[in-house]
Amino acid sequence: MKPAPKPTPETQPFWDGTAAGELRIQRCTACERHYFYPRPGCPRCGGDQVEWVRASGRATLYSYVINHRPAPGFEDEAPYAIAVVELEEGVRMMTNIVGVPNDPEHLELDMELRVVFERRGDVTVPLFEPAGGAR
Numbered sequence: 001m002k003p004a005p006k007p008t009p010e011t012q013p014f015w016d017g018t019a020a021g022e023l024r025i026q027r028c029t030a031c032e033r034h035y036f037y038p039r040p041g042c043p044r045c046g047g048d049q050v051e052w053v054r055a056s057g058r059a060t061l062y063s064y065v066i067n068h069r070p071a072p073g074f075e076d077e078a079p080y081a082i083a084v085v086e087l088e089e090g091v092r093m094m095t096n097i098v099g100v101p102n103d104p105e106h107l108e109l110d111m112e113l114r115v116v117f118e119r120r121g122d123v124t125v126p127l128f129e130p131a132g133g134a135r
Helices: 012-019
Strands: 024-028 050-054 058-067 080-087 092-096 112-120 123-130
Touching: 012 024, 012 050, 012 123, 092 123
Parallel strands: none
Antiparallel strands: 024 050, 058 080, 058 112, 080 092, 112 123
C-alpha cells in the first residue's frame, strides 16, 4: 500500500477539499496572494487574515525527477515522476505525474496539466495528468 499523508489541524481543510474532488489552497486577504503549503500566516506579508479557496486545478510542469528506485509502496510504479507543478494561481506544489509515460520524451517542461485525485487509505491525494489526455 502506498503511504498516505496524515492531516493536521492546519492542513485539514486541504484534505477535506481533496476528498470532495477539489484542490484548495490558501489566499491572504491582505495582500491577495495565494500560497501553498498550508500555514496560519501569509508568507509574503505576514498577515493572519487568510482564507481557503478552490484552485482551478490547472497547472504547468515546472520541474521533475524520474525516480527509478521506488519508495515503499511504489514498487509497481517505477519509474515514476516526482514533480513540482505551478498552479494557475501562481503557487507551486510537489506531486506525481500520471496518465503519461514517465520519461523525458513525454514530460515536457511547461506542459499543461490538470489535477486528478487518488484515494489512499483515509485521504485523497492530488496528482496531475496532461491536460489534453495521454501524449
